[in-house]
Amino acid sequence: MHKGEGSVDERHLDYAGAKMGMWIFLFTEILFFGGLFLLYSVYRMKYLAEFHSSAAELSVVLGTANTVILLTSSLFMALSIAFLRKGRRGLSLLFQLITIGLGLFFLVNKYFEWAEHIRQGIYPDSPVLLDMARGKIIFFSLYYVMTGLHGLHVLIGVTIIAVMAAFTRNETIGPLDFVKLENTGLYWHFVDIVWIYLFPLFYLIT
Amino acid sequence: MPAESMATPEKSYLEDGGRFRGLFSWIFTTDHKRIGILYLTSVFSFFAIGVILGLLMRLSLIEPGRFMSERTYNSLFTVHGVIQIFLFIIPGIPASFGNFFLPIHLGARDVAFPRLNIFSWWLYITGGAILILSIFLPGGAPDTGWTFYAPYSIRTTSNVSLAASGIFIVGFSSILTGLNFVTTIHRMRAPGMKWFRMPLFIWSLYATAWTQILATPVLAITLLLLILERSFGIGFFEPLKGGDPIMFEHLFWMYSHPAVYIMILPAMGVVSEIFPVFSRKNIFGYKAVAFSSLGIAFFGYLVWGHHMFTSGMSDISRVIFSLITFLVAVPSGIKVFNWIATMYKGSVRVDSPLLFCLAFIFLFSIAGLTGLIIGTLSLNLYLHGTYFIVGHFHYTMFGGAGFGFFAGLHYWFPKMFGRMFNERAAKTAWFIMFIGFNILYFSMFLLGLQGMPRRYFQYLPQFRTNHILSTIGSWILALGLLIMFGNLIRALFRGEKAPANPWGGSTLEWTLPSPPSRENFRETPVVKGGPYTFG
Amino acid sequence: MxxxxxxxxxxxxxxxxxxxxxxxxxxxxxxxxxxxxxxxxxxxxxxxxxxxxxxxxxxxxxxxxHEPLILKVMLGIALLALSLIILLTFSDVWYRWGAHVHS
Structure with missing residues (x-):
């Protein structure tokens, strides 16, 4: 595990170091979302019945669709790295663009989902919501905060992949220097994992 | 000293600013040493503001109502706490000495991510500026206490959201520093620099960095939720909407207790460097000191509930948290014993860095022992929310982390700036500070035992004597600080040139000229033994 | 490379x-x-x-x-940290609210 430092040029290509940095960043993300999952589990314990009835109001179809969309985007993200490493720049670029498209598709779905709830008057601090049982208020606030923060991460991810696509195009990254794309992939897969947990917690536990 | 015998002396990092000139060669630098100096300057600037706010509070307390209104007083203790904790002690040692000496101690050229390093300083300054802005903008400075407890923090009209976003950004900077350090320690050690050949300062930074990584994100989400609570009324901490204010306390202390160890562990690392050098003796029990840093970080992560004994949390939880709290005393005790054992039969040289370390041991021991008192569930119910707590955490944070910081400042000053300070003035400053400190904060223990609640603007006549005593102590302490910083600032311009190794240290920084060159080492050092070679 | x-x-x-x-x-x-x-x-x-x-x-x-062992250990530490804070928080809420939920 220990590898001394060589010349400055070599240091910049310390792939294991770059990846370690990214993973540690993801640990902080785990703890960041962890605080929210903690609140979710605590309040779910307190308001079990209300959480069940509130979850029934979410659209399982949209939730499932979004899950499959993100899983598929993860597949293309992984493939784009594999193909960049094999030197198939064009295919890698194509897969990155597909990943971006799927990410945007996810956000559009999310938009329609939120818009529907807001149309019904259900959003944090809304008169309709405040009239409901306390457990419902907390459930929908958690829903907005957690999916909102997740959505923000998707948006950031899409932006970074767009930058990577530009890098792939102008050959800033390539088969010999792909760690930036790989770290982007790590981030994207992490965002996928967060959704893998959000999906059952909000849509399925009815 | 091979570097000195060279025919053409290299330019030092102070002279060689890289691509930029003037101010830009500092604020856009990627050199870890320059970034360390940037942090050192900014951290002490915020410290000065914090000290002035503290002095004003103490001034108000000799005759409440004469100097300021209640509202101003509430803002003073809030902003004093926020600045001293988030802008001074937490970044303090790791970001300044850590940045400067971590790569050198490892025999490396720089940290793993130099650009991320300067970026985190920019985040720190941005967050700090936003925080300072929140004092002056209409709405008024935050008046919640540095803990931002809900539901008051949700309802107050003062600039809580702005202050919270400032801290959020500073927290991000802290996370990135931790990330950078862990990666650097894993990936950039010089050939032969095995884990148990690293200086103990590095071990303490390693433990600190992990705490920064694993605890700070919880603060980030807590503050974000507080902001969302204030702007969108999400209700997580609002009982009327089904939320629970105690959950805010949980989340807040999940970070803010480990943060205590982010503050104290680096100071422990500093004194672990200084004791062997000034005792001319190897550290007693190297591995015990190294592992106790990890032990403190681990247990420190699991004891946050002892801040909440009177919050209404469950009895079982209170007993569990009280029990784990006692466990932290074990690794802390190991450290204190080992430092003292290091001096035993050593050839002790009583210079200013060692004096600050001795003060550290004395004050930290009082802090630790009073910590056991308030960690005891039954006693805590009596002492919670009194001046006893205020006395305790000032002994820990200022007496511990602060004096450790000053010890390191005197120890490494010649290396960082290439100048010697006046030793006599340093000793005088130390003496005055030590006396002032104890008058200022020991009175608080007495006040607390008498029943004086913290954060109160007014008090009953029987508390007056101790309050006046405490305020006089604050003036003495301030005088000591003035002499200390005056002495160091004078040395920057008028001090004698420092030799490469003025104290006879044996870690890698002392093999370099004072101040070191931009590249640190001409050739990557090959490490053949442990960090302390005094026999 | x-x-x-x-x-x-x-x-x-x-x-x-x-x-x-x-x-x-x-x-x-x-x-x-x-x-x-x-x-x-x-x-x-x-x-x-x-x-x-x-x-x-x-x-x-x-x-x-395919990552080195140290990275897996680090991930374990992060997940352990999260589990411990959830566990300790539940030592409060379970005994504070659990009673009314399950009675």
Missing amino acids: TEAAVPQHGLTSRLYLLVWIVLVALTAATVAVARMNVTAFAALISIGIATVKAGLVLVFFMHLK
Whole structure:
């Protein structure tokens, strides 16, 4: 595990170091979302019945669709790295663009989902919501905060992949220097994992 | 000293600013040493503001109502706490000495991510500026206490959201520093620099960095939720909407207790460097000191509930948290014993860095022992929310982390700036500070035992004597600080040139000229033994 | 460029595709289980399936399988930290609220 430092040029290509940095960043993300999952589990314990009835109001179809969309985007993200490493720049670029498209598709779905709830008057601090049982208020606030923060991460991810696509195009990254794309992939897969947990917690536990 | 015998002396990092000139060669630098100096300057600037706010509070307390209104007083203790904790002690040692000496101690050229390093300083300054802005903008400075407890923090009209976003950004900077350090320690050690050949300062930074990584994100989400609570009324901490204010306390202390160890562990690392050098003796029990840093970080992560004994949390939880709290005393005790054992039969040289370390041991021991008192569930119910707590955490944070910081400042000053300070003035400053400190904060223990609640603007006549005593102590302490910083600032311009190794240290920084060159080492050092070679 | 920097692992597109199929199948399974109303264990099963899915993403898409041991240990530390704070928080809320929920 220990590898001394060589010349400055070599240091910049310390792939294991770059990846370690990214993973540690993801640990902080785990703890960041962890605080929210903690609140979710605590309040779910307190308001079990209300959480069940509130979850029934979410659209399982949209939730499932979004899950499959993100899983598929993860597949293309992984493939784009594999193909960049094999030197198939064009295919890698194509897969990155597909990943971006799927990410945007996810956000559009999310938009329609939120818009529907807001149309019904259900959003944090809304008169309709405040009239409901306390457990419902907390459930929908958690829903907005957690999916909102997740959505923000998707948006950031899409932006970074767009930058990577530009890098792939102008050959800033390539088969010999792909760690930036790989770290982007790590981030994207992490965002996928967060959704893998959000999906059952909000849509399925009815 | 091979570097000195060279025919053409290299330019030092102070002279060689890289691509930029003037101010830009500092604020856009990627050199870890320059970034360390940037942090050192900014951290002490915020410290000065914090000290002035503290002095004003103490001034108000000799005759409440004469100097300021209640509202101003509430803002003073809030902003004093926020600045001293988030802008001074937490970044303090790791970001300044850590940045400067971590790569050198490892025999490396720089940290793993130099650009991320300067970026985190920019985040720190941005967050700090936003925080300072929140004092002056209409709405008024935050008046919640540095803990931002809900539901008051949700309802107050003062600039809580702005202050919270400032801290959020500073927290991000802290996370990135931790990330950078862990990666650097894993990936950039010089050939032969095995884990148990690293200086103990590095071990303490390693433990600190992990705490920064694993605890700070919880603060980030807590503050974000507080902001969302204030702007969108999400209700997580609002009982009327089904939320629970105690959950805010949980989340807040999940970070803010480990943060205590982010503050104290680096100071422990500093004194672990200084004791062997000034005792001319190897550290007693190297591995015990190294592992106790990890032990403190681990247990420190699991004891946050002892801040909440009177919050209404469950009895079982209170007993569990009280029990784990006692466990932290074990690794802390190991450290204190080992430092003292290091001096035993050593050839002790009583210079200013060692004096600050001795003060550290004395004050930290009082802090630790009073910590056991308030960690005891039954006693805590009596002492919670009194001046006893205020006395305790000032002994820990200022007496511990602060004096450790000053010890390191005197120890490494010649290396960082290439100048010697006046030793006599340093000793005088130390003496005055030590006396002032104890008058200022020991009175608080007495006040607390008498029943004086913290954060109160007014008090009953029987508390007056101790309050006046405490305020006089604050003036003495301030005088000591003035002499200390005056002495160091004078040395920057008028001090004698420092030799490469003025104290006879044996870690890698002392093999370099004072101040070191931009590249640190001409050739990557090959490490053949442990960090302390005094026999 | 050193050898170590480019670990040549034999992960092919076919393996990724296979993992994806399993992930989608597990998604279908978790929806199906939720529809069946096995009340008592529904939450546990959903979280279990989600954890298997997260594990697949970690091991294959995120290449954890090929990462050095130290990285796996670090991930373990992060997950342990999260579990411990959840556990300790529940030592409060379970005994504070648990009583009324289960009576």
